[in-house]
Structures are given as structure tokens and as C-alpha cells.
Amino acid sequence: MGLNAKSAAWTLRFFPARHATTSAGANDQDILGADQGPRRYRARIATAPVLDRDRLQESTGTLQSWRFHDFVTTFQLMLPHRVEKVHRALTVGDWEDARLAAQSLSWSASIAGACQLQLMADLIDADLQSGRNARARETACLLQGAATELATALALLTAD
Template sequence: MGLAKSAARKLRFLPAPDAAPGPAGRTPVGRSPENFREVPPAEQGPRKYRDRISGAPVLERSRLEGNAGTAHSWRFNDFVSSFLLMLPYRIDNVERALTAGDWQSASLAAQSLSWSASMAGACRLELVAALIDADLQAGHSARARETGCILRPAAAELTAALAPLLAAAH
């Protein structure tokens, strides 16, 4: 089975978010429906993916704690700190490869970001990276570049969601 098929299959089976869909032009931050913020169109990605991306939770705490332990453990602190330290580097790799038109490197960098985001419970970031990889595997490089514009805003939302958890771990 090719990478494109496995990525497409993974995207089809992602769990549905618990949060109710927000008002038009707004996206939920986390799983709590009362936490909506305005999202500029440039941060919404390709029209084809907007609903899926905005509906994905920023952080799934249970998945994070399943991989890193509770928020009060040293393992959690180490895991989250390492993830946040490497996050800008991983995003830079994807963006740099997309900008250069190096589709194979962009695909590998997107897979790496998707896998690490998965371990950290970063559902939205995982979805965005997986969509970039799936588009590249299917030959939709322009759409992959457009989706790549969402990486930094998704990472900023994730960092904001992880900050209180990291502070509680200290």
C-alpha cells in the first residue's frame, strides 16, 4: 500500500471532535464550545479542509497524558518541553521544503510533524500535517502549500493550550 493510500486512510478514520461546530468564521480552541475566536481566512487553509481543521481539537489532553504521564510528573514536563523545543524546527522543515518545491522532503517533514503531534495529543496540528502529506502524495502541491500556511497558527494555539499544563507541572 502506497503512502498516499495510508495517509488518506488515516485521515478518513480520525475521531470526530467532541466540541459542537462553532458559528461561521469562528473555530473552537480546545474542546470547549465557549472558547471561540475569529480566524482570518488566510489561517483557514484550503476551502476543502476548513471544516475538518476548525473542527479538530487543538489539544486532546487524554492522549497527551497517555503518552507523557500526568501533568505533575517529571516525565510530562520533560516530554512537553522537548516537544515545544522541537516544534518550530519541525515546522521550519516543512515550510522550507514546501517553499523550495522539494516535495519528497516536505512529505517526510510533514510526516515527522504529524507523528510527533500525534504523540503530544495535538490533534489539529497532526491533521494539518497529515493533510499536507496526503496532498503531496496525491500530487496537489499548490494545495499542500496553502495548507502549510496554517502550521504556524495551529502551533501557536497548541503552545497556548500547553502553557498552563506546563506551568502546573512546575
């Protein structure tokens, strides 16, 4: 099994906790930094779009393509499971499983153009990585609401 450098670079750019910058300009201080860091990052989550239609179509094709509908259907089917997996791992205190679940949610959300959900999952991962488990649990409480908003946006998009 090989690693495609192009896909790895694409994947890694969505982890602001591990990289100096991301496409949106966040840095480590925004997530893990001083007292104002997490607040700024949470403000960025609040202003991020629920669904970036352009990113979704870039990943999956046009609204009329079978690939688009197949991806959206599968994503919507798996979304509650992914969110629940993060919650379950945080509830039992399995921090490594919670990090993996948050990363999985972040990756799939990035492909789907689910900006808020992706940022929340990234923040949970970064908080767990730095030992801020209580803060990760607080952020996880917001996941269900973001997932519901996203499901509504996807339903409206596919209804067009």
C-alpha cells in the first residue's frame, strides 16, 4: 500500500493544529495558543459556512452526476454514526479513539464542504492532542446541532 503525495498534502492541510497555516489562515495560536486563541477559533467556527457548495462540487462533481448523489447519500447516512462515535469515545474517556473519530469526521466533512463541522472536529482533535479533554467535550456538544444544520442544507441542495 503506497501513499500518494498529492492526496497526503491535500489531507494534511486541514489540520491547523499541526501546521503553521491553513487555507483559511489559521495558525497554532488560534487553536492551542494564549488565552484568546480558542475564542478566536470558536468565532471562526461561528462565521464559517455550514456548507461550501463549491468545495462539495469540486470533490464530487456536478449536482446532476451520479457520483455527487452517491457521495451525498452515503455522507448523510454515515454522519450520525461519525458524530455518535466522537461522543461515545469522549463519554468513556477513550481519548485516542475520540481523536481518531474526530479526524475521520473532519476528513469526511472537508470533502463534503461542511466547513463548520470540519472546524469543530479539528478543534476537538487539537484539544485532545493537547490534553484539554473537558474543552473537547464542550465542543462535541455542538456537533449534533451542526450535523443537523448540514443535513438540512444538503437536503435543500439535492432538492434543487
